[in-house]
Amino acid sequence: MTFLYQKLIIIIAFSLLLYNVSFGQAESNTEIISNIAEELAAEDNDPEAAALYLEYLNDLIENPVKINLRDENDLSRLFFLSDFQVKSLADYIRRTGNVVSIYEIASVPGFDQHTVEMMSPFISLKENDAGSSDSLSVRNTLLTNLILKPGEKDTSYLGSPLKILAKYSIAAGRFSAGLTTEKDAGEKFFTGSPPFPEFLSAYTSYSGKGVIRKIILGDFSLRFGAGTSINTAMRTGIQLTAPGFMTIRDNLRPYTSTDENNFFRGAAADLAVKNAEVILFYSRNRIDATPVLSSDSVISSIMSIYKSGLHNTSSLLLKKDLLTETVYGMSLSYNFRFMRVGANWSETLLSIPLQRNADDPESIHDFEGNKNRLLSINYNTVSGRIMIYGEMTVNNFRYPAFVNGVTLKPSDRLSVNVLWRKYSNGFTAFNGSGPGNSSSSANEEGIAGNFSFEAAKHLFISAGYDITHYPWLKYRCSFPSMSRKGGIVLRYLPTEKLNFEFTYDYRYSMINNQKASGIAGIEGSESRTFKWLFRYAPDENSAFTTRISYKAAYPSGSRGMLLLQDVYYRFGRVPVTLWFRYCLFSTESWDSRLYTYENDLLYSFSIPALSGEGSRSYIMVKWDIGHFGEMRIKYSLTGITEKSGIESFNDEVKLQFRIWF
């Protein structure tokens, strides 16, 4: 520890002497990313989606896609690109050589200036890669996050109110390794016997270019095809105004996230011979669960899998690592000239059987037992300007799930997507997450369509609509039901400095109407949200964003509105960057709450739901400490005026250190 402190002091002292500082990559989050994050945050039935999405973005910033490697699998990590764009970019680099400037990408068929700006924080033009070069230069990265809410002290919690995250990674040539540890607010840092950090994850990885593409020992993340059978990576949901819905690809990556229950722990290998690829994996991981106790207090079965990862009370701590989940499987894929086909198989074994609640009609189709077998086939094919893709998965030879879609690109300025999916009642994939409106992906049938159109020079229009039917009961809805959602985005980018955006979002769903005792009735719940945004960046060191949002919710008829001002400024002479937001909001009820994406620390996120009458402000400062690291500090404050006229305040301090050595 003493050595570390000494090193830290030396690093800070050196950085004060450094005048010739190179700034990091642009810290610009484009509006489309913010839109998706806010859309996911508003999904009531999948509260983890936004966190996973932003963590994925952080991972992309930390490990940008090296586009000049021409690896389509790696390029597909840029999830907002369609398969068309991935193939187009890879072909372009193969044909013309390395991309030397990101602006060159705008001339690649299927790309435009707006897409390039969106990609820029997440790509690198460097060709040498830890996984591909023979260089043995060692690079260590250490990241620590501390989050504290000064006013909040709950004595019922087991640990301190501090939220701590530490990540360490090392890369040397084709080998890399990493370690992640985390403690949420209220949790003890060390638990169990012998004591271990609350959450500890580690991996070692080898990447190659020959038959062995990748081998990972430890924790890893995996996705097969469309993700309906296996997908522990990000679920993008269905973003109606994003350029593409999805890609059909297998992806094996080291696990660096902090979701405590959605990853594999064991070994995995990705092997490739010419156009054929095989991924094999074995995982044995302890996950959280809610037990059912028999009369003699013995755990007889599991009621549900507990996914939040929070263990800040004694009762929640009892759920920790209660269940051993063993998963193994393999995926085979082959690239024909115009078509890629794949098949995968996996089995999940639970150490304690899962038992559905027999008294609850909603769970009548839910999984029971301790063994789940999944078989899946997938394809995607490109012919001219049409791409067709799909996946069919069945669990325990009984419950199928289908995903099929088509992407048309009639011209470089127009892209059209249609996606149909059907997840039967009872379909279960413990580690799967295909495209759909909820993370569970069962009891859902729907069709979604969207288009992106460059209507005129500098004017972009995107719009989409989704209709989903739920043939069986679901959370807060005791009837078969349906939902609709739609959206329109108009973007006008007259110059690189200016951005005007108008967004309209419409949502309709059905929920119980429990006005009297007995069986609940059903009613429609509807919301319409309008958003106007103006962004001006006079130069690369400053940007000013003004946003107005208005939301109307029915049947309550409540309205909500906000006006916010963002300022981003990077000082010229000192390596300091500043973000400031001031936001005033006024909503008549929780129904008309508004979500606002905020810039935050890496691997931390904030999309507060603003409800009531009040203000939300934050200031964040980043200090680049030479080439050794950076420090970020964020202070945020929310003030709410109660009905009595008294104002209440909540504040939060976040601190982050990143050190490279």
Add this chain to the structure above:
Amino acid sequence: MKGNPFAFRSGAGERGTGLVCITKSGFWSSFSSQSLLAYNSSFSAGVNYENRFVIPELGTCTAGVIFPAGKSSVGVIYSNFGYPEFRRNMGGISCGMPLGKNVSAGVQVDYFSEIVPGEYDKIRILTFEAGAAFNLSEKVTAVIHLFNPIPNSIRKSLLPSTITAGAGIDLSKTLFAGAEAEMSTDENIIIRSGFEYEAAKKFWIRGGFSTRNSSFSFGIGYLIKSMKIDLSLSTHERLGVTSSVSLVFKIK
């Protein structure tokens, strides 16, 4: 919709355009949006009287002065609203300067004092407001402005905050149009729009509309040598008419 009574809005010319104050440079608008001070590079002084709903007790007297200070311009403003038993005074010192070819910024330190009869205490509050103006093109200007962006938790007395954003365009050499959106603490968004037309040489006609109390505004202005005189009327959906008159002298 009450708006923020502390956020400064004065000047018969500005009221004539529906209080579209932050996007068009002028003497009074420089105290509503200090970034516009950067465009006032001459020594000038002005007085304004506003009478709400023809009730003398609801009158506001305002006086201000602007003088150049190098690349910057500095302004001093004083305003008095009410009658001896209920009075609100405001004093402010502001500074605005260009930050680049197309950007200017300004800040104002405000001091408010209120005297309220009865058991209520006197209120004295110090705060600030700041903004930036961007020349998006030769004809289009966008402005943002924050009034009192200080959380009330830092200070014991409550003072509403306001965010204003707007844009103005010179549609021709004689016609200007602007629109603003404004939101204050515990309030809904107010949209204002207005125009100013130079109908004859040195003579202006103004009009505007604000969603706050569905208020329409009308006004005229005339320049006599170095003195500009402005008159305006604005309506309130229930309470009647507010009239104002202002004189601005450009001394140097």
